[in-house]
Every structure is written in structure tokens, then in C-alpha cells.
Amino acid sequence: MQLVNGIEETTIDARDRGFTYGDGVFRTFPMRAGTVPLWPRQYAKLAADGAALSLECPSPTILEADLAKIAAARPDGVIRITLTRGVALRGYAIPSAANMTRVVSWNAAGATRAAKDDGVHVRWCDFRLSVQPALAGIKHLNRLENVLARSEWNDAGIAEGLLRDVNGDVISGTMSNLFLLRAGELTTPALKGSGIAGVMRDLIIESARAEGVPVHIDRVTPEAVRGADAVFLVNSVIGVWPVAALDAMSWSAHPFAGRMRLWIKNAESC
Amino acid sequence: MQLVNGIEETTIDARDRGFTYGDGVFRTFPMRAGTVPLWPRQYAKLAADGAALSLECPSPTILEADLAKIAAARPDGVIRITLTRGVALRGYAIPSAANMTRVVSWNAAGATRAAKDDGVHVRWCDFRLSVQPALAGIKHLNRLENVLARSEWNDAGIAEGLLRDVNGDVISGTMSNLFLLRAGELTTPALKGSGIAGVMRDLIIESARAEGVPVHIDRVTPEAVRGADAVFLVNSVIGVWPVAALDAMSWSAHPFAGRMRLWIKNAESC
Numbered sequence: 440m441q442l443v444n445g446i447e448e449t450t451i452d453a454r455d456r457g458f459t460y461g462d463g464v465f466r467t468f469p470m471r472a473g474t475v476p477l478w479p480r481q482y483a484k485l486a487a488d489g490a491a492l493s494l495e496c497p498s499p500t501i502l503e504a505d506l507a508k509i510a511a512a513r514p515d516g517v518i519r520i521t522l523t524r525g526v527a528l529r530g531y532a533i534p535s536a537a538n539m540t541r542v543v544s545w546n547a548a549g550a551t552r553a554a555k556d557d558g559v560h561v562r563w564c565d566f567r568l569s570v571q572p573a574l575a576g577i578k579h580l581n582r583l584e585n586v587l588a589r590s591e592w593n594d595a596g597i598a599e600g601l602l603r604d605v606n607g608d609v610i611s612g613t614m615s616n617l618f619l620l621r622a623g624e625l626t627t628p629a630l631k632g633s634g635i636a637g638v639m640r641d642l643i644i645e646s647a648r649a650e651g652v653p654v655h656i657d658r659v660t661p662e663a664v665r666g667a668d669a670v671f672l673v674n675s676v677i678g679v680w681p682v683a684a685l686d687a688m689s690w691s692a693h694p695f696a697g698r699m700r701l702w703i704k705n706a707e708s709c
Numbered sequence: 710m711q712l713v714n715g716i717e718e719t720t721i722d723a724r725d726r727g728f729t730y731g732d733g734v735f736r737t738f739p740m741r742a743g744t745v746p747l748w749p750r751q752y753a754k755l756a757a758d759g760a761a762l763s764l765e766c767p768s769p770t771i772l773e774a775d776l777a778k779i780a781a782a783r784p785d786g787v788i789r790i791t792l793t794r795g796v797a798l799r800g801y802a803i804p805s806a807a808n809m810t811r812v813v814s815w816n817a818a819g820a821t822r823a824a825k826d827d828g829v830h831v832r833w834c835d836f837r838l839s840v841q842p843a844l845a846g847i848k849h850l851n852r853l854e855n856v857l858a859r860s861e862w863n864d865a866g867i868a869e870g871l872l873r874d875v876n877g878d879v880i881s882g883t884m885s886n887l888f889l890l891r892a893g894e895l896t897t898p899a900l901k902g903s904g905i906a907g908v909m910r911d912l913i914i915e916s917a918r919a920e921g922v923p924v925h926i927d928r929v930t931p932e933a934v935r936g937a938d939a940v941f942l943v944n945s946v947i948g949v950w951p952v953a954a955l956d957a958m959s960w961s962a963h964p965f966a967g968r969m970r971l972w973i974k975n976a977e978s979c
Contacts, residue, residue, distance in 0.1 A: 441723055450720035451728060453711055453812050458721060459791070460852040461731030467799070492853070493860070517799065521729070524856075529737070529787065529816045531852065531859035531883055542723050546799045569841035570875060573857060581851035582730035582801065583762070586794075587843060589801035590763070605840060613801055 440513050441544040442505050455540050457523030460531065461580035463540075464488040465521040468638070468675040469548065473510035475518065476707040477675070478503075480638045488577045489522055493533070496522065497541055505543040517546045517676055523580070549676075558683025558692060559598035559672070563661070564588040564613065568604040570632035578635045589613045598680065599672055601664070604633045609659040615674045616640035619659065619667035620695050626655040626663065639673040639703070646702035669693035678703060710783050711814040712775050725810050727793030730801065731850035733810075734758040735791040738908070738945040739818065743780035745788065746977040747945070748773075750908045758847045759792055763803070766792065767811055775813040787816045787946055793850070819946075828953025828962060829868035829942070833931070834858040834883065838874040840902035848905045859883045868950065869942055871934070874903045879929040885944045886910035889929065889937035890965050896925040896933065909943040909973070916972035939963035948973060 443451055456462035466485050468475060475481060486496035502520065509518065521544075525537035566588040574581070588602055599612040611617050611634045618640075619626045625647050630636050647654045664670060669690055670682035681696045683689060713721055726732035736755050738745060745751060756766035772790065779788065791814075795807035836858040844851070858872055869882040881887050881904045888910075889896045895917050900906050917924045934940060939960055940952035951966045953959060 443723060449722060449724075451723045452719060453713060453721045453814065454719075455728070456856075458725070458728045459735075459789075459850070460856055461850055462853060462856050465729075492857075519729075519799065529789065531855045533856065533860050544723065566843065569839035569844075571839035571854070573836065574839075574853060579853055580729070580731055581853045583732060583844060583849055583851045584841070585801045586726075586730055586732050586803065587762075590803050 440509055441542065442508060443542050444540065445501070445505055447508075451540060451542065452526045454526045454528070455523055456525060456527050456537070457521065457540060457580055461582075462492070463521060463523030463580045464492060464494065464578055465519055465580060466578060466638075467517060467519045470506070470510060470514065470516055470518050470545070473514035475506060477638060477642070478506075480642065481675070484578075484636075484638055484641075485520060485522065488579065491577050492579065494522055494524060494539060497539070501541075502543070505541070509543060509545050513545045516548050519544050519546065521580070555598055555677070555680050556696075558681045558690070560596055560684040561599045561601055561612070561672070561682050562592060562597050562686060564591055564600040564602050566591060566602065568602050568610055568633040570604055570606065572632055575632050575634060576630045576636040578637075585613050601685070602634075603661065607661070609661055609664055610634040612672050615672040615677060615680070617659070618643060618671040618673065618699075619663060620669040620671070620693065621663075621667050624653040624655065626657060626659060628659045629656050637673070638675050639678070642703060642706050643673060643699055646706065669695055671696060671699060673699070710779055711812065712778060714811050715771070715775055717778075721810060721812065722796045724796045724798070725793055726795060726797050726807070727791065727810060727850055731852075732762070733791060733793030733850045734762060734764065734848055735789055735850060736848055736908075737787060737789045740776070740780060740784065740786055740788050740815070743784035745776060747908060747912070748776075750912065751945070754848075754906075754908050754911075755790060755792065758849065761847050762849065764792055764794060764809060767809070771811075772813070775811070779813060779815050783815045786818050789814050789816065791850070825868055825947070825950050826966075828951045828960070830866055830954040831869045831871055831882070831942070831952050832862060832867050832956060834861055834870040834872050836861060836872070838872050838880055838903040840874055840876065842902055845902050845904060846900045846906040848907075855883050871955070872904075873931065877931070879931055879934055880904040882942050885942040885947060885950070887929070888913060888941040888943065888969075889933060890939040890941070890963065891933075891937050894923040894925065896927060896929060898929045899926050907943070908945050909948070912973060912976050913943060913969055916976065939965055941966060941969060943969070
């Protein structure tokens with residue numbers, strides 16, 4: 440099921456700048472029993488990402504009406520909201536007259552969350568992310584780097600790939616944010632030049648600090664990953680995946696995963 | 710007028726990976742009196758760009774049938790061919806079952822070509838291109854950098870902006886390739902980390918070399934641009950635009966523009 444500008448529709452105009460240039464932003468998050476956990480955070484991030492591209496986000500009311508329509512038909516699943524610069528004639532210049540396109544779509548949830556709570560196997564991607572401070576952190580529609588990185592493996596036993604940038608700094612997974620635990624302190628990559636700053640990343644940072652757990656938002660080297668007491672991947676759909684193995688390395692289960700899940704649970708029930 | 714997979718159609722599936730991730734390639738070129746000048750070069754470049762993303766280009770016969778349909782209705786204009794990874798479920802992994810989407814669209818030609826043959830005013834963009842060797846040269850659908858660079862000015866008297874990369878090297882215009890003339894020799898940026906290697910760029914390089922004009926494909930500094938005897942912007946739609954002014958600098962008309970246009974004319978009539 441899918442709504443385009445609020446109307447149930449399977450297609451978009453082929454002149455849409457989302458299609459022709461990737462000129463837009465999106466978010467992906469779960470819907471459970473007809474409600475979106477952490478919706479205010481999802482909305483705030485969508486609006487902030489849009490603003491970074493001078494795209495004015497529709498009001499919460501408009502998007503909530505879309506979500507309610509979907510919830511009535513499909514209360515459980517994964518929702519994607521996409522906002523684009525709209526339909527326009529050819530040319531990179533932003534047209535003054537374009538009206539944003541808003542797509543809210545329902546997707547079946549994967550069976551991955553619980554199945555991978557005990558830990559996942561991951562790999563290093565060879566592909567290196569470029570450094571572009573003007574787009575770093577934003578969940579925009581230009582995702583070829585993620586596609587190319589994810590195309591490196593087909594082994595269903597590998598749940599995620601870790602990405603480095605062209606300088607060799609570790610940035611994230613292909614579709615998740617990264618946290619390292621060492622001596623009771625968390626570190627997550629700074630995302631000043633690459634990567635997507637997800638809602639779960641923010642939530643973990645805030646929750647940790649609220650409980651007095653130091654969080655370093657900094658450059659991360661591959662050596663720091665290998666030297667961590669525990670490694671975690673997070674996003675809004677998967678929650679928290681502890682990394683059980685990275686190539687030849689392995690980690691035992693660590694109780695900190697449960698603590699992170701509790702932070703998420705508490706935030707979701709607010 | 711627009712064909713989607715050969716059928717006249719204004720829309721595409723909103724789950725198309727061209728829309729969701731910018732997972733595809735495109736080309737833009739003129740159609741004149743129902744024919745596409747330099748079509749073999751356009752096709753070869755489209756196929757090469759597709760191959761770089763593991764997208765198998767449709768045969769020339771298929772695309773030529775699309776072009777013939779458009780030519781019958783709209784013999785003059787600007788054509789855009791877009792190839793994407795097709796419709797798929799959520800997730801960056803390339804689906805084994807996806808069928809490519811092929812969009813061939815007609816657009817009205819701008820009145821810009823002849824009007825700007827005497828020289829254009831250009832500016833330096835503040836926006837810096839990222840360095841991504843895996844995508845450099847390819848005309849893929851991730852064009853937010855071009856959109857952001859082009860959004861820096863609204864003055865209709867400025868025809869193009871010159872782009873530098875994060876290292877400060879000059880790469881191209883926002884929608885054109887760049888040539889410098891100095892002491893009878895041409896230089897064009899190497900495009901190893903950024904930019905799009907257009908059909909006209911290749912044609913000029915080959916034609917110049919065939920006539921014994923040295924062509925350097927190399928790093929280009931802003932100082933080299935300022936020190937050039939003449940500066941030219943080229944693409945398949947605009948042909949050759951001599952740069953008459955760059956911020957406070959100006960250049961007089963140079964006969965080399967006519968020579969480049971003759972190379973294009975000769976190649977088009979082959």
C-alpha cells in the first residue's frame with residue numbers, strides 16, 4: 440500500500456526530481472499495531488534533512504493523516520516516507536514553481552529483528568564512502584554508494600557490511616549506525632563527511648548520556664572496532680544488533696545490548 | 710512525450726530503484742529532424758555507464774525503436790534516456806529478479822545554443838564536489854551535488870558555474886565539461902574522482918588529437934583557468950560555449966571555438 444500526496448497510488452510522475460536527480464530525502468521506520476514508535480523523532484529528522492536541502496517538510500498533521508490511512512489497512516510493517524522536490528522540467532536549477540512530492544509506503548516487515556538479537560556476522564566493505572560535508576548525515580535519495588557497498592556480498596549469513604570513507608575512517612554499516620563499547624564508554628563515528636545520522640543513533644547517544652555513560656562522537660579507526668569490548672549496529676527497523684563476528688574476529692554476547700534495548704523500549708513507551 | 714519500457718506513459722512505479730535510491734544512469738542529447746547526432750557515441754557511453762553499475766544496457770535496436778516513436782511525433786527537441794535497476798522491494802541489496810526500467814523522454818529544446826555561441830558569463834561555485842573514484846565520470850542518477858551547486862545563483866545572466874572538488878581541483882561546469890586553451894594546447898580535467906565524462910568531451914579530445922592539437926587530461930587548478938587564452942564549456946545539448954567572463958575576468962572571442970564546432974559538425978555528419 441502506498442500514498443502519493445495522500446492518495447492511494449502506485450506510481451509517480453517520471454519527471455519527478457526524485458527520479459531524475461535523487462533530489463529528495465526519506466526515512467524508514469516500523470509501524471506496530473498502527474502506531475509509529477518515536478514518531479516525533481522521525482518527523483523531526485525528516486524535517487531537518489529536508490531543510491538541509493531547502494525542502495519544506497509537510498506539517499506533522501498531513502503526514503499523520505497519511506500514516507493513519509495506512510494503519511487502518513496495514514497496522515504492522517515498515518513505513519517509508521519520501522519527500523522530493525516534485526515534478527519539473529529538465530535542468531538542475533531548482534524550479535520556483537515545483538510542488539513537493541510526498542510518498543508514504545507500507546512494506547512487509549522482515550523477520551530479522553528477533554532472529555538477530557543474539558548477534559550478527561558482518562564484514563568489511565571494500566567500497567569507500569566519499570567525503571561530502573554538505574550532504575553528510577542526511578538521509579537523501581542519492582544512495583548509490585550504499586547500493587554498491589551492499590552489492591559486495593550475497594552470503595545470507597552476513598547481515599551487514601562495515602563502511603570506511605576514502606580516508607580509511609569507519610563510518611557505519613550500509614544501512615545501520617555503529618557503536619563501540621570499550622571500558623564502559625561508547626563511541627560512534629562523527630559523520631561529518633559521510634553516513635546517515637539515524638534516529639536510533641541519536642536516541643542511544645542521549646539515553647547513554649542521561650545515565651552517565653560517556654559517549655564519544657569522533658573519528659573511528661578499524662583498529663578501534665577490532666579492539667572494542669562489544670560492537671553494536673542500530674537502526675529504527677532492526678533495533679540493536681550486537682556484532683558476533685567480523686571476518687575472523689568474534690565477540691561473545693555482552694549485557695550492554697540489553698541495556699541499549701531498554702533505552703529504546705523506554706523511549707518508545709514515552 | 711515519454712516512453713516507459715517502450716510504451717507511452719507519464720509515470721513510473723514508485724518502488725523503482727531509480728526513485729528510491731537513484732540506482733541508475735542517464736544521458737541527455739538533442740534530436741534534430743528526427744535523428745540523434747552522434748547516436749553511436751551516446752549509446753556507447755550509456756552502455757559503459759550502465760556496465761559500471763552492473764546494469765545491462767538494452768540493445769541499440771530497442772532504444773532506436775523508442776527514439777523512432779518519439780521522432781515520429783516530436784522530431785526536434787532534447788531526449789533523455791534513463792535506465793534504472795527497476796522495481797524492487799525495500800533494501801539496498803540488488804535483487805536478482807529486478808527488470809530494468811527504461812525511460813525515453815522528449816523535452817522542448819531551450820533557445821540557448823545560438824544565443825550563447827558568442828560567449829557566456831560564468832561563476833565559481835562555492836559548493837565542492839566529493840571525490841568518489843567508483844562513480845567518477847559516470848552519468849548516474851545521484852545528482853544532488855549538481856543540484857546544490859546550481860542552486861547557488863538565480864541570475865539569468867550567469868549561464869554556468871564552475872565546480873571544484875574538495876581538494877580545490879577544477880572539475881567541470883554544473884552541466885558541462887571544461888576545456889582550457891593555452892599556447893595552442895588543450896587541457897581538460899581528468900575526472901578521476903568527480904564529474905561526468907560527456908560525449909562532447911570525448912569527441913573534442915579525439916578530434917583535437919587527430920589534428921595534432923595536444924590535449925592534456927590532467928588536474929586543473931583555478932589559476933590554470935584564469936591563465937588560459939580561452940575557456941570553453943561543452944556538452945551534447947549546448948555544443949560549445951566560449952567563456953566570455955568569469956567573475957571579474959573576461960576573455961575576447963577566440964577563433965578556436967569555431968574550430969571545435971567544426972569538429973562537432975564533421976563528427977555529426979559522419
